[in-house]
Amino acid sequence: MDHYTLWHALVGGILIGLASLLATVLSGKIPGISGVFGRLLVAATPDKTWRTVYLFGLISGATLSFALWQSAALFRPLRPLAVMAIAGLLVGFGTRLGGGCTSGHGVCGVGMGTKDSIAATLIFMVTAIVTVFIYNRAVL
Amino acid sequence: MRGEKLVLIFAAGGLFGMGLAISGMTDPARVIGFLNVFGAWDPALLFVMAGAVGVYGTGMLILRRVKNQNPQLPSGRSSPIDRQLVIGATIFGVGWGLGGFCPGPALANLGALRVEALLFVPAMAIGMFLAQRFFGADR
Numbered sequence: 001m002d003h004y005t006l007w008h009a010l011v012g013g014i015l016i017g018l019a020s021l022l023a024t025v026l027s028g029k030i031p032g033i034s035g036v037f038g039r040l041l042v043a044a045t046p047d048k049t050w051r052t053v054y055l056f057g058l059i060s061g062a063t064l065s066f067a068l069w070q071s072a073a074l075f076r077p078l079r080p081l082a083v084m085a086i087a088g089l090l091v092g093f094g095t096r097l098g099g100g101c102t103s104g105h106g107v108c109g110v111g112m113g114t115k116d117s118i119a120a121t122l123i124f125m126v127t128a129i130v131t132v133f134i135y136n137r138a139v140l
Numbered sequence: 141m142r143g144e145k146l147v148l149i150f151a152a153g154g155l156f157g158m159g160l161a162i163s164g165m166t167d168p169a170r171v172i173g174f175l176n177v178f179g180a181w182d183p184a185l186l187f188v189m190a191g192a193v194g195v196y197g198t199g200m201l202i203l204r205r206v207k208n209q210n211p212q213l214p215s216g217r218s219s220p221i222d223r224q225l226v227i228g229a230t231i232f233g234v235g236w237g238l239g240g241f242c243p244g245p246a247l248a249n250l251g252a253l254r255v256e257a258l259l260f261v262p263a264m265a266i267g268m269f270l271a272q273r274f275f276g277a278d279r
Contacts (some may be wrong), residue, residue: 002166009184012163013191018157020192021199026141026149030211033156033244038268050141050149055247057153058160063251065161072161075249076169077256079239087239088246088260090231092267095243097275098228099219102242103156105229106189113196115218120225124233131237132175 004071021106023054033058034095053062098124160248163188168240168256175237224275 023031027050036054039045066073079087095101098120100109105124109117141149164180164184203213219225236242240262241249241260249257 006184006187009163009187010191012159012165013163013188013193013244014195015159015162016188017157017159017192017199018194019152019154020196021203022152022155023149024200024214025203025212026145026152028214029171030214031152033242033247037243037247037265041265041269042272047141050146053146054149054153054156057150057155058157058244059153059245059251060150061154061157061159062161062166062248063157064154065158066166066252069162071164072279073168073252074164074170075252075254076167077254078169078172079256081256081259083240084238084241084256084260085263087235087241088263089267090235090238090268091246091260092161092235092264093265093271094228094230094232094235096228096268096271097247098230098232100223101232101244102236103244107192107196111193111195112200112216113197114216116221116225117218119221120229122272123226123229124236127230127233128237129177131234132152132172133178135238136179137177 002070004074008071010120016103016107017111020103020111024108026050027054028102030104030107030108034092035099035104038092042082045112094124143232156244157248159192160245163191166245166248168245171242171245172240175240228271 011079020031036051038041040048100120105117105120156166160166165188170182170184174185246260
């Protein structure tokens with residue numbers, strides 16, 4: 001498992017799909033990460049326990065994988081910290097306004113063939129590609 | 141949710157985190173490489189999405205057959221494709237392209253105390269709070 005291949009991408013994706021499926025059955029909700037996390041910030045959210053446990057599991061699973069496999073531990077930040085902070089603000093605001101992120105819309109919604117999720121996924125893919133295009137030419 | 145269900149949801153979260161790390165989605169360069177369609181394109185994320193969407197979509201089809209009367213499964217009905225969705229997805233896309241982090245991978249990097257994640261996640265929480273507080277964003 002030391003050398004990254006596209007098999008890693010596929011196997012990792014399958015794990016993400018299985019995890020989302022299990023979380024859907026357990027919670028009865030679409031377990032997109034932005035929704036699971038964002039609703040923890042709303043006082044009125046009744047079911048904070050499973051959300052918190054799910055996210056702790058996510059962090060634990062990733063941290064364990066970093067320790068087990070060099071290819072998983074690969075981390076190459078490309079942007080200055082100020083850009084990361086702005087990016088975080090935009091990702092947080094945009095995912096809650098748009099009702100989902102790469103997991104809720106991209107994996108679950110697209111997986112179920114839901115129209116709004118397919119639209120959202122196409123939109124954020126295209127704007128992200130355009131953003132990288134502009135950033136690479138204007139800044140780098 | 142309580143008891144063994146909480147253990148299972150922890151396991152589900154663990155699988156998700158492992159999937160993110162193994163697939164390389166926790167590496168911003170890998171994600172930005174996929175988004176860099178007009179440069180040195182890295183197709184990895186396409187395989188991640190294919191695996192995840194395929195398994196989830198097939199799994200939900202089977203589950204609906206097995207327990208089609210079960211109110212515990214989300215409906216999967218589409219919300220209207222309105223201005224909020226379009227603007228929100230656009231803003232998310234800009235942030236994703238800027239940082240190479242979407243919410244899952246950003247959280248996944250917290251345990252390793254990577255400074256990019258330690259900065260990104262609180263900023264993301266502020267953004268989420270603002271959207272929910274002032275735009276009633278709760279689709």
